[in-house]
Amino acid sequence: MEIRDRQLTPELFEPAGLGAEEAERISGPSIGFWGDAWRRLKKNRVALVSAALILLVIALAVVGPYLTPYTSIEQDLRQQNQGPTGSYWFGTDNFGRSMFDRVWEGTRVSLYIAFLATALDLGIGMFYGAISAYYGGKIDNVMQRVVEVLVGVPSLVIIILLMLIFNPGILSITIAIAFTSWTSTARLIRGQVLRLKEQEFFLASRTLGARTPRLILKHLIPNVLYIVIITLMFTVPSAIFFEAFLSFIGLGIQVPDASLGALINVGADEMRFYPHLLVFPAIVLCLLTISFRLLGDGLRDALDPRMRK
Amino acid sequence: MLRYTLKRLVNAFIILFIIATVSWMLMQLLPGSPFNDEKLTDAAKAQLEAKYGLDDPLLVQYARYMGNLAQGDLGNSYAFNGTPVVDIILGERLAVSAFLGTQALIVGTLIGILLGSISAMRHNTLWDKSSAAFSVIGISVPSFVLAPLLQLWLAVKLEIFPIAFFDSWWHSVLPSLVLAIAVGAVVATYTRAEMLEVFGQDYVTLARSKGLSRVAVVTRHVLRNSMIPLVTILVPLAAALLTGTLIVETVFSIPGIGEQFVRSIFINDYSVIMGTTLLFAVFFVASYLVQDILYGIIDPRIRVAGTKE
Numbered sequence: 001m002e003i004r005d006r007q008l009t010p011e012l013f014e015p016a017g018l019g020a021e022e023a024e025r026i027s028g029p030s031i032g033f034w035g036d037a038w039r040r041l042k043k044n045r046v047a048l049v050s051a052a053l054i055l056l057v058i059a060l061a062v063v064g065p066y067l068t069p070y071t072s073i074e075q076d077l078r079q080q081n082q083g084p085t086g087s088y089w090f091g092t093d094n095f096g097r098s099m100f101d102r103v104w105e106g107t108r109v110s111l112y113i114a115f116l117a118t119a120l121d122l123g124i125g126m127f128y129g130a131i132s133a134y135y136g137g138k139i140d141n142v143m144q145r146v147v148e149v150l151v152g153v154p155s156l157v158i159i160i161l162l163m164l165i166f167n168p169g170i171l172s173i174t175i176a177i178a179f180t181s182w183t184s185t186a187r188l189i190r191g192q193v194l195r196l197k198e199q200e201f202f203l204a205s206r207t208l209g210a211r212t213p214r215l216i217l218k219h220l221i222p223n224v225l226y227i228v229i230i231t232l233m234f235t236v237p238s239a240i241f242f243e244a245f246l247s248f249i250g251l252g253i254q255v256p257d258a259s260l261g262a263l264i265n266v267g268a269d270e271m272r273f274y275p276h277l278l279v280f281p282a283i284v285l286c287l288l289t290i291s292f293r294l295l296g297d298g299l300r301d302a303l304d305p306r307m308r309k
Numbered sequence: 310m311l312r313y314t315l316k317r318l319v320n321a322f323i324i325l326f327i328i329a330t331v332s333w334m335l336m337q338l339l340p341g342s343p344f345n346d347e348k349l350t351d352a353a354k355a356q357l358e359a360k361y362g363l364d365d366p367l368l369v370q371y372a373r374y375m376g377n378l379a380q381g382d383l384g385n386s387y388a389f390n391g392t393p394v395v396d397i398i399l400g401e402r403l404a405v406s407a408f409l410g411t412q413a414l415i416v417g418t419l420i421g422i423l424l425g426s427i428s429a430m431r432h433n434t435l436w437d438k439s440s441a442a443f444s445v446i447g448i449s450v451p452s453f454v455l456a457p458l459l460q461l462w463l464a465v466k467l468e469i470f471p472i473a474f475f476d477s478w479w480h481s482v483l484p485s486l487v488l489a490i491a492v493g494a495v496v497a498t499y500t501r502a503e504m505l506e507v508f509g510q511d512y513v514t515l516a517r518s519k520g521l522s523r524v525a526v527v528t529r530h531v532l533r534n535s536m537i538p539l540v541t542i543l544v545p546l547a548a549a550l551l552t553g554t555l556i557v558e559t560v561f562s563i564p565g566i567g568e569q570f571v572r573s574i575f576i577n578d579y580s581v582i583m584g585t586t587l588l589f590a591v592f593f594v595a596s597y598l599v600q601d602i603l604y605g606i607i608d609p610r611i612r613v614a615g616t617k618e
Contacts (some may be wrong), residue, residue: 149324154593156552157328157586161335164574164582241451248453249555249571261453268457269559272465282454289449 037226040302047298050291057288061111064104072097072105073256081274091276093266097256103280106258107288113174114239120178122228123236125185130220132186133193134212144190147183157182159242163251173252177242185231192224226303233296235244237289244285260285311607319599321594328590332583333374337367383584394584398566406558406565409481410550413488418491421496428497429504440497447494450503452553456487456560473562480560484561488553492546499542503535510534540603547596551589 031039041047065072068089076096084091100176132143159176166172196202202219210218244261246252253259255266260281267278349357358364362373371507377384383394463483464472470483507513508531516530551567558568566585573581 149327154548154551154590156548157590157593160574160582161332161586164579165335165338186571237449244451245453245552245556249559264453266455268453271457271461275461278457278461282458285449285454286446289451290445293445293449 033226037299038300041298044298044301047295047302049296053287053291057107057284057291058111061104061107064107065101068098068100070098070101072101072258074098081270081277083237083274083276090280091274093277094270094274099276099280101259102148102263103260103284106253106260106263106281107284109170109253109257109259110240110243110261110285111288113170113243114236116174117177117181117239117243118232118235120174121182121185122232123241124178125182125231126189126224126228128182128265129186129189129191130193130216130224133190133197134216134220136194136197140190147186148262150183151187160251163246168246168251168254170253173243173246176246177239179236181238185228185235188227188231189224192227194218196220196223229295230300230303233292233299237292237296240285240288240292260288313605314602317598321598324594325590326580329375329378329587330371333371335444336579336583351387360533378510378587383587384580386581388573388578388581394580397569397581398588400586402564402566402569405475405563406554406567409485409488409557409563409565410554412481413485414492414546414550416485417492418496419488419494421534422500422532424493424497426504426527428501429508429531430527432505437501440501444494444498444501447490448498452487452491452556453560455490456484456557459483459487460560475561475563475565480561480563484563486570486588487557488550491553492550495542495545496539499539500535503538504531507531507534537607540600540607542571543600543603544593544596547593551592 070076070088075098076092079088079092079096082088082092082096088098088100089204090103093099093102128143128147132140158180162176162179163172166176196219202215205215205219240260243252243259244264245259247259248265250265253262255262263281264278264285267274267281271278357362362370365373381395383398385391385393386397393443393524422442424440428437431437461481464470467536469531471480476478513526513530516526521529554565555571556567557563558565559571562568566588570582573585
């Protein structure tokens with residue numbers, strides 16, 4: 001009713017005084033791709049807890065052995081096979097070595113191998129996939145036939161054969177793992193680059209005369225980076241798994257050095273009487289693989305919302 | 310279809326040929342000789358080498374190896390008094406492993422489909438979340454952790470199952486369970502994602518609006534169409550089962566082919582290792598082949614393209 005009573009005066013219809021430029025001003029701060037992803041990730045509690053757990057395990061793997069007066073290879077035969085006590089937090093093994101030190105030392109070795117193998121895998125895979133897709137044609141054809149043959153060979157078989165030839169050690173395990181896993185990264189990157197090559201912004205840049213290095217550095221790499229991060233999250237746990245598997249069947253890290261797989265191998269033999277030898281390394285290994293997978297799922301949802309199911 | 314199958318078959322043989330060649334070359338690189346006995350004089354060694362043809366040029370040896378391989382002769386074991394490798398790996402041991410694997414595959418697939426469907430039908434409920442948790446744990450916890458832990462809990466503490474060996478069907482339950490959990494976890498994830506996708510399809514809405522009961526909609530329309538992409542996980546499943554049997558047979562002391570393989574690694578029985586590796590390779594390549602052919606039958610578009618992405 002109030003409106004009907006109101007007098008319509010001409011000054012009610014005057015322009016508000018916003019220029020064309022002013023009206024188009026973006027009011028909030030602009031959020032880039034990474035900011036947007038971070039906002040989505042922050043809402044995912046499971047992923048955040050996983051990230052915190054991973055950081056905790058990494059921190060303990062670095063400083064853990066320095067927290068006790070013992071070392072991972074120092075034997076004290078008067079203290080054999082003790083359960084967890086005040087001085088030996090995770091107990092001792094059959095040579096009286098402190099399990100707390102051995103577990104974290106082993107975690108360090110396992111993580112070191114996993115990260116190194118993942119870095120190699122991503123490096124080779126990205127390079128190979130990007131070149132194959134960027135140049136296309138005959139080069140792509142040849143490079144893809146090579147990958148096809150390699151993919152057809154079971155990685156387990158390659159890894160075991162490689163380990164028989166090289167002496168088991170950190171470097172040889174790393175190379176064996178990276179050697180078998182880079183093909184899937186290469187395929188993923190190739191697919192993404194092929195898609196990008198067809199997009200308008202890429203064509204525009206090329207038409208404007210951008211050279212290959214600029215095209216790769218400014219347009220391709222930033223746009224495949226998120227795929228690399230997601231792959232990373234799934235490659236690390238699978239590398240941890242392969243290292244532990246090799247150590248478990250006796251082709252990996254050799255005593256007295258420790259890795260999570262080697263410790264679990266010993267623990268499984270002794271578990272009937274000394275379950276702590278199995279339980280502690282098993283918990284750390286599971287914590288790592290589960291956390292990496294959950295964080296990977298969270299990152300995938302955050303970085304690539306279309307993939308969410 | 311026939312042409313496509315033939316093409317795949319030829320591909321599979323090329324890959325097997327490459328694997329056989331590479332593993333033969335690797336065998337030449339391996340340190341040591343079968344006649345490392347200190348009591349042998351140089352003349353006796355030369356005589357033995359001549360007897361086994363080890364002094365022939367490498368190319369002749371390679372041709373002989375491939376010729377023997379084509380006739381199914383994998384050479385003799387260095388241990389076990391020179392028993393032919395074929396007798397060791399293709400006898401009772403293979404049957405035991407095949408039984409374990411098949412049992413686990415069937416049980417695991419059923420568990421997976423059941424959990425996956427519950428998850429999809431009760432989307433975003435506690436049912437869904439618990440089933441997702443099972444999948445994450447089943448995929449992330451490696452069998453060499455799961456096997457000893459279940460052994461400790463169900464066999465040592467609760468004494469429900471025998472702890473090891475393979476004397477009756479009852480002995481096979483625990484090892485099969487370990488393998489089945491890994492299979493079930495993978496199948497459940499896929500079934501869930503696929504069913505959620507199918508639930509949104511128009512023909513499901515149509516089936517509902519026709520007045521079909523929920524059970525009929527799910528079993529007749531949703532489940533059937535969700536099963537098709539399960540073919541994609543054939544190879545990962547084969548891989549999971551194979552790594553699984555290596556571990557599970559070792560942990561439970563089951564006289565299967567996986568346990569034999571791990572033992573051969575420890576005693577450096579190279580010819581048995583090579584034979585088993587080739588057998589594994591055949592198993593993998595066959596799974597790839599079956600997957601590709603099934604793909605072609607299910608989805609005719611793939612045949613036209615010739616290769617799958």
